[in-house]
Amino acid sequence: MREEEYTDHTISVLVNNHPGVLSKLTSLITRRGFNIESIAAGPTKDPDMFRLTIIVKGDDQSVEQIQKQLYKIVDTVKVSPIDPRNKVEREIGLIKLRATNGSRNEVLQMVNVFKGQVIDSGPGGFVVEIVGSSEKVDSFIGLFPPQQVVEVARTGIVAMNRWEKKQTR
Amino acid sequence: MILKGARILVESLLLEGVDTIFAYTGGKVISIFDQLQEFEDRVRLILPRHEQGGTHAADGYARSTGRPGVVIVTSGPGATNTVTGIATAYMDSVPMVVITGQVNLDQIGSDAFQEADVVGITMPITKANFLVRDASEIAYTVKKAFHLATTGRPGPVVIDIPGDVQAQDVSFDYPDTIELRGYKPNMNGHPKQIKSVIGMLKQSRKPLIIAGGGVNLSGATEMVNRLADEKGIPVVCTLMGHGVMPKRSELLLGPIGMHGTLYGNYAVQHADLILALGVRFSDRIVGDGAGFAPKAKLVHVDIDPAEIGKSIKADLPIVGTIQSVLGDLNKADIPVDSEQWIRELVEYRSAHPLVAEDPKNPGGLAPQRLIQLAGEIFPKETIVVTDVGQNQMWAALFFGFSRGRSFLTSGGLGTMGFGLPAAIGAAVGNPDKPVLMISGDGGFQMNLQELATIRRYRLPVKMLVIDNGYLGMVRQWQELLFEKRYAGTVMDDNPDFAALAEVFGIHGRTLRDAKDAQDVLRELAECEGPMLLHAHVSPSANVLPMVPAGKPLEQVVEKI
Ligand SMILES: Cc1ncc(C[n+]2csc(CCOP(=O)(O)OP(=O)(O)O)c2C)c(N)n1
Numbered sequence: 075m076r077e078e079e080y081t082d083h084t085i086s087v088l089v090n091n092h093p094g095v096l097s098k099l100t101s102l103i104t105r106r107g108f109n110i111e112s113i114a115a116g117p118t119k120d121p122d123m124f125r126l127t128i129i130v131k132g133d134d135q136s137v138e139q140i141q142k143q144l145y146k147i148v149d150t151v152k153v154s155p156i157d158p159r160n161k162v163e164r165e166i167g168l169i170k171l172r173a174t175n176g177s178r179n180e181v182l183q184m185v186n187v188f189k190g191q192v193i194d195s196g197p198g199g200f201v202v203e204i205v206g207s208s209e210k211v212d213s214f215i216g217l218f219p220p221q222q223v224v225e226v227a228r229t230g231i232v233a234m235n236r237w238e239k240k241q242t243r
Numbered sequence: 244m245i246l247k248g249a250r251i252l253v254e255s256l257l258l259e260g261v262d263t264i265f266a267y268t269g270g271k272v273i274s275i276f277d278q279l280q281e282f283e284d285r286v287r288l289i290l291p292r293h294e295q296g297g298t299h300a301a302d303g304y305a306r307s308t309g310r311p312g313v314v315i316v317t318s319g320p321g322a323t324n325t326v327t328g329i330a331t332a333y334m335d336s337v338p339m340v341v342i343t344g345q346v347n348l349d350q351i352g353s354d355a356f357q358e359a360d361v362v363g364i365t366m367p368i369t370k371a372n373f374l375v376r377d378a379s380e381i382a383y384t385v386k387k388a389f390h391l392a393t394t395g396r397p398g399p400v401v402i403d404i405p406g407d408v409q410a411q412d413v414s415f416d417y418p419d420t421i422e423l424r425g426y427k428p429n430m431n432g433h434p435k436q437i438k439s440v441i442g443m444l445k446q447s448r449k450p451l452i453i454a455g456g457g458v459n460l461s462g463a464t465e466m467v468n469r470l471a472d473e474k475g476i477p478v479v480c481t482l483m484g485h486g487v488m489p490k491r492s493e494l495l496l497g498p499i500g501m502h503g504t505l506y507g508n509y510a511v512q513h514a515d516l517i518l519a520l521g522v523r524f525s526d527r528i529v530g531d532g533a534g535f536a537p538k539a540k541l542v543h544v545d546i547d548p549a550e551i552g553k554s555i556k557a558d559l560p561i562v563g564t565i566q567s568v569l570g571d572l573n574k575a576d577i578p579v580d581s582e583q584w585i586r587e588l589v590e591y592r593s594a595h596p597l598v599a600e601d602p603k604n605p606g607g608l609a610p611q612r613l614i615q616l617a618g619e620i621f622p623k624e625t626i627v628v629t630d631v632g633q634n635q636m637w638a639a640l641f642f643g644f645s646r647g648r649s650f651l652t653s654g655g656l657g658t659m660g661f662g663l664p665a666a667i668g669a670a671v672g673n674p675d676k677p678v679l680m681i682s683g684d685g686g687f688q689m690n691l692q693e694l695a696t697i698r699r700y701r702l703p704v705k706m707l708v709i710d711n712g713y714l715g716m717v718r719q720w721q722e723l724l725f726e727k728r729y730a731g732t733v734m735d736d737n738p739d740f741a742a743l744a745e746v747f748g749i750h751g752r753t754l755r756d757a758k759d760a761q762d763v764l765r766e767l768a769e770c771e772g773p774m775l776l777h778a779h780v781s782p783s784a785n786v787l788p789m790v791p792a793g794k795p796l797e798q799v800v801e802k803i
Pocket residue numbers: 630631632633634635657658659660682683684685686687709711713714715716717
């Protein structure tokens with residue numbers, strides 16, 4: 075496998091909500107030599123089920139292997155690849171920014187441009203929420219010099235396939 | 244019915260049809276043992292001398308009978324001692340249920356006395372594992388564990404039960420069925436794909452079957468046999484696929500891969516169609532993956548979809564049991580035009596025979612010849628259990644196996660110390676069949692405490708300890724790749740194993756001279772009860788031919 079063939083692949087995994095399942099899934103992926111770029115997990119409409127969105131780097135064949143391997147975990151109910159041309163994805167980033175007198179307005183402007191929200195503010199600065207693609211969160215953070223960014227917490231990406239266009243009518 | 248957790252466990256095992264358990268006691272399983280005592284007439288407890296031994300014994304029992312092996316051990320050190328045995332079973336897809344005691348629920352995570360995170364430790368080496376938090380879950384978990392261990396691709400399952408859960412009183416109701424969302428092994432190969440195979444077979448002039456461990460595990464040897472015989476398709480096997488055809492069949496070309504036969508590997512490299520049945524294409528089989536079977540279209544049949552395309556790309560993948568797929572193929576009227584091909588292989592084989600001697604020590608006691616002789620002397624229903632190393636490969640090459648489940652060996656993990664305890668399991672599970680253990684001097688000394696188990700249960704295991712004074716297989720690599728610097732492989736001060744056997748109350752004999760081999764082997768085969776034969780063989784013998792790791796199958800070393 076050559077590095078240049080590697081791309082991000084998004085896989086959605088439905089699992090039984092049992093203790094230890096998350097660590098089983100992640101350790102299986104890393105044990106088989108794949109790197110997890112992002113992972114996000116939460117309950118589904120069925121409280122006995124969890125949905126994970128996993129993003130791994132690899133070539134097409136190795137990602138197919140991961141999907142098959144994930145089925146080896148008895149608690150895995152369904153593994154669905156997310157079609158890159160047909161997906162919706164979101165990530166939430168919470169960013170604590172230093173902003174005192176002079177820079178406060180500038181920061182607020184940027185939050186506006188990114189359609190973000192200030193969810194906390196103090197004399198030293200703000201906590202800002204940015205929602206969108208991973209790249210959007212990246213580029214918002216990239217606007218500020220590193221010393222201004224005090225803390226970043228991100229959820230990891232959640233993703234779904236879009237509705238089939240034909241079926242919506 | 245209100246019962247204690249420990250009682251529920253035992254009743255559940257009985258309902259699963261368990262009649263033999265390999266178990267070693269301890270603080271956190273006393274109550275289970277206490278319950279088992281009440282059913283002495285229905286469940287046989289086999290007490291090994293080490294939990295690793297007990298686990299390999301359960302493995303040998305499962306491999307040889309096809310029924311799941313059951314192990315019970317205590318928490319902490321008891322459980323960790325089973326890890327090598329569980330990993331061995333996992334790598335070779337052996338059905339097994341391991342029950343471990345655990346510290347009480349409120350002590351879990353507190354570094355309590357004899358606590359180990361068994362679920363965490365065994366996660367990568369089990370098909371599934373469970374920590375039972377309430378006695379009401381025991382029955383269902385046992386049902387689930389046996390279902391998972393034995394269906395689809397088999398494997399070991401661990402159930403970890405805290406002491407207080409064993410003591411809890413709850414109502415007992417054994418479930419008839421279980422519903423596992425997401426776990427639905429695909430049994431029947433897709434009819435369209437089966438049609439394609441038939442088409443491919445008709446086109447093929449040089450078809451070849453590779454029989455893997457899956458053929459043995461699923462009890463499909465007869466069906467493979469029939470397909471090969473009726474359609475005229477030559478057969479090679481992996482280490483785990485031995486026993487697929489009668490040993491003298493001209494269609495059988497022996498094992499392939501690193502320690503395969505020249506003619507087996509030749510067949511792979513020249514075939515135009517390969518039916519790979521229950522094969523996982525390990526690195527020991529394919530060598531350099533890119534150069535494997537360059538001329539062949541590959542049909543890969545496996546119950547585990549994850550095996551297909553893992554190391555070798557298949558032209559036609561079929562997910563399903565070998566039974567279902569071969570059932571269809573055996574019914575089909577397929578004219579296969581392979582006469583020319585079979586002739587080519589027979590000629591190649593007679594021009595490149597296996598050599599059962601050590602060219603460096605003519606007239607010496609060659610281990611290859613010794614094993615070949617054993618293959619001639621022992622009855623054909625003999626179950627051979629090997630250890631790991633040269634002894635294992637010589638057994639695979641020279642003994643000759645005629646039936647399924649007759650060659651038990653640690654193929655995937657390559658576990659030294661497997662042979663003796665696994666032979667115990669085979670003997671426990673097959674009182675009507677002779678069991679021959681073949682081991683090296685190194686591997687034998689890894690679990691020789693189990694001689695006591697042989698003695699205790701009067702198991703008529705025949706032991707052939709091949710003493711070459713070295714950790715032979717590693718010595719062979721040193722000879723090939725490290726300019727004969729024999730670092731850490733010399734074992735020229737081994738004890739007198741025959742005398743040692745006598746200390747354990749087992750008949751022991753020593754063999755040094757090639758001319759005595761026949762007689763002593765006959766004594767080994769014919770004596771009643773267990774016997775150990777300590778054979779001092781030619782120390783320089785190597786496993787040949789061999790394909791060095793990662794090389795294409797043509798790059799064979801024929802002489803070291
Ligand atoms: C538990 C374990 N430790 C180490 C090894 C590495 N190893 C593979 S073969 C071998 C030598 C085996 O020597 P012996 O048991 O004397 O058998 P021989 O090869 O001489 O037949 C060793 C050390 C192993 N396979 N398993």
